[in-house]
């Protein structure tokens with residue numbers, strides 16, 4: 141292991157230096173790359189790093205998890221679990237049985253070569269046993285396949301469902317916590333089965349160990365009469381053992397590789413620009429293509445003959461040829477030893493002892509390699525299992541209330557008049573930020589009122605709406621709903637009584653029908669008529685009608701196809717994939733109409749006492765905007781309604797209350813007439829809009 145040139149050692153400060161132990165890094169230059177590696181507190185042996193005491197303790201706690209893991213998997217499919225484990229362990233004896241049978245055949249061949257009598261039945265029995273064993277294991281393997289698949293899928297979906305449940309119930313503050321984020325990880329639907337991979341790796345390691353030990357034990361039993369056997373074994377394991385100390389590859393280590401050659405970076409960027417579909421139109425305009433070619437040539441010249449070999453290979457190239465040759469020669473030590481024995485002391489060496497020793501020794505070599513390679517990945521996989529289980533323990537930071545909502549204490553009051561909402565000196569900062577986005581906000585919205593919140597960009601309007609349904613809790617102050625603290629109610633109940641059309645709405649990667657049906661998630665699938673009604677109310681019916689699959693269109697289908705193209709069928713196959721996985725583009729306005737349809741579905745499902753619409757018309761044409769506002773206003777009956785809009789001309793004249801926000805504060809409140817008379821922020825915003833419609837005085 142050579143010490144790299146240009147090595148620098150640095151210490152990371154991290155985000156919270158007082159909490160995390162500081163990591164030391166070493167960095168050095170390899171060709172056009174800078175490689176940064178953490179300096180491990182353990183003893184770095186090249187291929188493996190011996191763990192520190194605290195890491196050892198950590199491993200022990202991880203191994204405690206195995207009982208839970210095995211218990212859970214057993215409970216999911218007891219029969220399949222038992223079959224899988226028995227089969228895997230049974231396979232580990234295959235090697236030793238074969239070794240034993242081989243030794244019998246080799247002994248017979250050896251006797252034959254020495255001109256001694258051969259026991260034919262022994263050879264036949266050994267050969268037949270080998271064939272029988274291969275057939276039996278093949279048959280078992282085939283029959284276990286289905287059971288293994290069942291076990292694997294049950295494990296996959298069990299942990300997937302549990303992880304999804306955690307994810308779906310996280311409040312935004314908890315979800316944004318870096319620790320929670322790292323526990324949740326990035327899941328891929330098709331390939332993510334980390335728990336199964338870990339389980340398989342554990343079993344694989346255990347069976348490999350068993351296999352090697354049984355082979356070694358048998359080999360010793362078979363050749364123990366030869367004094368040379370222990371020396372021979374020692375030579376066989378020398379190579380892999382020394383390999384642990386001397387093997388020095390970059391890929392097995394934690395590292396970052398940065399490119400530090402500006403010309404190479406520019407070449408990569410220009411190449412990306414030339415190949416990306418995204419810039420096709422730009423490339424064709426204004427002579428951009430020639431510019432790219434010219435710059436590419438210039439950067440190529442600037443790069444010169446500097447090696448652009450990847451960093452992993454550059455790393456390996458550093459090893460001296462003497463060390464490399466020595467490791468190569470170590471592979472042949474056993475053979476060299478036998479050759480020398482034949483030259484100087486041939487007594488006791490037989491043909492079969494040589495072959496059996498060689499076979500057992502290669503098994504030891506393989507086990508050592510496997511243990512060194514797999515132990516690292518096993519530790520990683522076990523810590524990912526630990527992560528999976530830690531996910532299920534994540535507690536939401538936001539505490540749920542206990543009161544049901546609505547509080548129908550008086551049975552005579554059946555009809556809802558809407559929700560009463562009061563902010564008392566509310567201030568709010570987003571988690572992880574220092575600047576309050578809302579400051580000392582106090583207002584009261586009476587049941588059934590129609591309220592419009594106005595203010596310039598960034599004044600805090602959307603943040604206020606996020607506090608209404610407890611996406612976040614205020615950092616200071618209190619919000620009351622129907623006279624009681626919002627935090628006292630069951631979150632689910634309060635959210636169920638609200639319909640919110642958010643500004644940053646999105647279309648879901650599901651069919652348009654489901655996009656709308658999700659407005660009323662408690663219900664069974666709504667009928668076609670109900671979906672149509674909601675689409676119509678949201679103004680989305682016309683564009684949905686024009687789509688070939690109408691409400692069954694999936695805007696952005698999940699890509700599960702995998703294709704390998706070769707030869708003439710290429711074009712047709714391309715078309716087949718495109719047809720199946722075609723993305724249906726909708727405009728911003730159409731997507732907004734779809735979100736509105738979802739909210740109408742929610743309103744139609746009943747029980748809604750509060751409706752908020754945060755700039756629901758920003759992408760709509762004026763006609764669409766007017767129609768949507770009119771339909772939303774019609775929904776007022778029995779509800780408190782809050783609108784946020786920059787184009788408030790349609791609305792403020794109907795509003796019972798207008799809240800004017802600026803820099804996170806409430807600067808004015810009242811109705812349209814009162815606020816115009818006040819001649820303040822509202823009047824200013826109002827006049828800017830009115831100005832656009834006045835005749836221009838320019839000549």
Ligand SMILES: Nc1ncnc2c1ncn2[C@@H]1O[C@H](COP(=O)(O)OP(=O)(O)OP(=O)(O)O)[C@@H](O)[C@H]1O
Pocket residue numbers: 570573577595596597598599600601602603604643
């Ligand atoms: N998730 C977030 N994390 C941190 N800061 C945020 C977050 N969302 C909004 N902000 C900040 O909070 C402030 C108020 O934003 P908010 O969206 O509430 O304003 P707004 O009045 O609705 O603006 P607009 O009219 O542009 O929609 C802004 O400075 C914004 O950058």
